[in-house]
Amino acid sequence: MSNQRIPYGRQSIDEADIDAVVRALRSDFLTQGPLVETFERDLLAAVGSRGEAVVVNSATSALHIAALALGLKPGKRLWTVPNTFVATANCARYCGAEVDFIDIEAGTYAIDADALEARLAVADQNGALPDVVAAVDFAGQPCAWEKLIALKRQYGFRLIDDASHALGARYQGWTIGANPDVDVTIFSFHPVKIVATGEGGAAFTHDSELAHAMRLYRSHGIVRDEGELAFEAPGPWYYEQQQLGYNYRMTELQAALGISQLTKLPSFLARRREIAERYDHLLAGVPVETPVRREETLSAWHLYTIHVDEARHRAVFDGLRAGGIGVQLHYVPVHLHPYYRALGFSPGQFPMAEAHARRAISLPMFPALTNEEQQHVVDLLSELLGRSEG
Numbered sequence: 157m158s159n160q161r162i163p164y165g166r167q168s169i170d171e172a173d174i175d176a177v178v179r180a181l182r183s184d185f186l187t188q189g190p191l192v193e194t195f196e197r198d199l200l201a202a203v204g205s206r207g208e209a210v211v212v213n214s215a216t217s218a219l220h221i222a223a224l225a226l227g228l229k230p231g232k233r234l235w236t237v238p239n240t241f242v243a244t245a246n247c248a249r250y251c252g253a254e255v256d257f258i259d260i261e262a263g264t265y266a267i268d269a270d271a272l273e274a275r276l277a278v279a280d281q282n283g284a285l286p287d288v289v290a291a292v293d294f295a296g297q298p299c300a301w302e303k304l305i306a307l308k309r310q311y312g313f314r315l316i317d318d319a320s321h322a323l324g325a326r327y328q329g330w331t332i333g334a335n336p337d338v339d340v341t342i343f344s345f346h347p348v349k350i351v352a353t354g355e356g357g358a359a360f361t362h363d364s365e366l367a368h369a370m371r372l373y374r375s376h377g378i379v380r381d382e383g384e385l386a387f388e389a390p391g392p393w394y395y396e397q398q399q400l401g402y403n404y405r406m407t408e409l410q411a412a413l414g415i416s417q418l419t420k421l422p423s424f425l426a427r428r429r430e431i432a433e434r435y436d437h438l439l440a441g442v443p444v445e446t447p448v449r450r451e452e453t454l455s456a457w458h459l460y461t462i463h464v465d466e467a468r469h470r471a472v473f474d475g476l477r478a479g480g481i482g483v484q485l486h487y488v489p490v491h492l493h494p495y496y497r498a499l500g501f502s503p504g505q506f507p508m509a510e511a512h513a514r515r516a517i518s519l520p521m522f523p524a525l526t527n528e529e530q531q532h533v534v535d536l537l538s539e540l541l542g543r544s545e546g
């Protein structure tokens with residue numbers, strides 16, 4: 157076992173998933189057809205949303221069409237956190253909008269809502285309020301939504317929840333994706349995420365105008381329904397391009413896989429929670445900081461990210477990798493990438509996210525991780541760090 161690589165995340169595919177994809181292959185449709193619509197309905201049901209779901213070929217595409225539908229363009233601003241995957245910020249850049257960052261808080265490594273509040277007050281004075289704030293439910297744990305929604309009401313920006321990590325997570329009384337006060341919620345179906353479609357993503361909204369706009373952007377900006385045409389149809393062949401859209405459609409094969417995967421969402425989430433609780437228990441006495449739970453939330457546990465002593469971070473990381481454990485850093489702060497440096501960002505601007513990146517290690521976390529593999533991860537980590545007790 158010790159010479160076999162254990163990744164930090166991976167998909168769980170069973171025979172039912174494989175059969176579902178094969179059935180789709182034998183069907184009349186290979187791309188966006190009835191299965192995509194079923195997947196959209198099943199996703200809404202899974203999170204208990206009364207809104208609409210627009211399924212696309214990646215969460216990155218979902219972020220892009222959300223940014224477009226929310227009106228981001230040159231002269232507009234999106235604020236997000238540095239501790240995220242680059243796509244959360246890039247979606248604004250695709251639209252020519254400006255990006256700025258809000259630092260993260262200790263413990264949850266998600267947006268610091270107090271820092272956001274302080275920055276909003278200053279921006280309000282300067283007439284430089286953001287048009288969109290994109291918060292990230294880091295590791296699958298919902299961030300401080302109550303406060304974020306209150307700030308949205310006060311300052312009038314729109315809210316994106318990049319919930320790529322958080323399918324099935326709960327915050328107070330609602331499941332992520334089901335709150336109409338969040339303008340757009342994004343999910344990813346990349347293989348390391350909660351359910352897999354190969355590549356895939358979704359944008360949820362309760363605003364039917366946003367949903368309509370995102371559907372247009374998903375497929376070239378083209379409309380076919382007679383009621384929506386700008387010009388009178390000269391014949392049955394007619395369709396119109398009304399916007400500059402893209403080809404972000406999901407295939408039927410992916411949707412078939414997604415539908416099948418979604419039936420296992422409760423068991424995937426239960427197993428992830430079990431693994432998280434086992435890590436908490438097994439790591440007691442090992443000198444690491446384990447993830448902090450925010451009150452009244454239920455994480456989807458996409459990641460189990462620990463902090464280790466900064467001086468030993470590199471050695472521990474290398475030691476785990478050498479031992480066949482595919483640990484990862486979530487994340488290299490977005491503002492420190494060469495592309496963002498070239499836009500004027502520099503080290504020291506977001507100290508919490510930068511300190512996090514000097515200490516964070518994401519341990520293996522996926523439903524098929526066995527107890528023995530998990531024990532092996534903990535044993536190697538303890539060996540590398542030494543137990544603090546006795």
Ligand SMILES: *Cc1c(COP(=O)(O)O)cnc(C)c1O
Pocket residue numbers: 214215216217240241243244292318320321343344345346355356357
């Ligand atoms: C994975 C991820 C994305 C991008 O998802 P894709 O489906 O791979 O495009 C965006 N944001 C966050 C926070 C992610 O973790």
